[in-house]
Amino acid sequence: MRYLLSIAIIILLAFNACQNKFLPKLYHVESGSEQLLELENCYFLNGYRLAEKPLSSMVQPGNGLVLITNQSRIDSGMVNVKSGWVTVDAQIRYQIAVQLPENLKKDSLDIAGNSTCLLVGKYDLPDSLKLYYCRQGYILIDSVKSSRFTAVLDGTYISITRDTLRFKGALKARRRD
Secondary structure: OHHHHHHHHHHHHHHHHHHHHOOOOEEEEEOOEEEEOEEEEEEEEEEEEEOOOOOOOOEEEEEEEEEEEEEEEEOHHHOOEEEOOEEEOOEEEEEEEEEEOOOOOOEEEEOOOOEEEEEEOOOOOOHHHHEEEEEEEEEEEEOOOOOEEEEEEEEEEEOOOOOEEEEEEEEEEEEOO
16 A cells, blocks of 8 residues: 555656646846746737737737736745735736737747737836737747647837847746737
């Protein structure tokens, strides 16, 4: 009986290690260091394109496909902030949208001018300073299925005040209807 329990524990540990190793991971790159972002969701919408006014809505109906991922991290400048009786760590959420072709296939695509990032959770900034446009970068589409695909993203995003964000890493997206 102990032998079977030991084998079951080893299998569970091995499964957990493999699962963590192959999970897609996106990083925020700043001053040469990479900070792992926490994946909230990653999906794509068919029959949509990036909106002309992304502050009101990131997407609008149209020809194409839009990848949307929401990633978050703890804001290092706002750790242990008092909020009533407790202290909290402020989170920054990055909502990244990438315009992709409607007939998605395994390919490398330039995303400069075809991707935006919206900061969610920085309430001290006006909305116009929370919007970043991709000025340099690519997305490498890999392993395309009808309802999902995997990709590698590397992009530099710039706001109207020349503030820069850079993201790089892997994504796994599922179709959302």
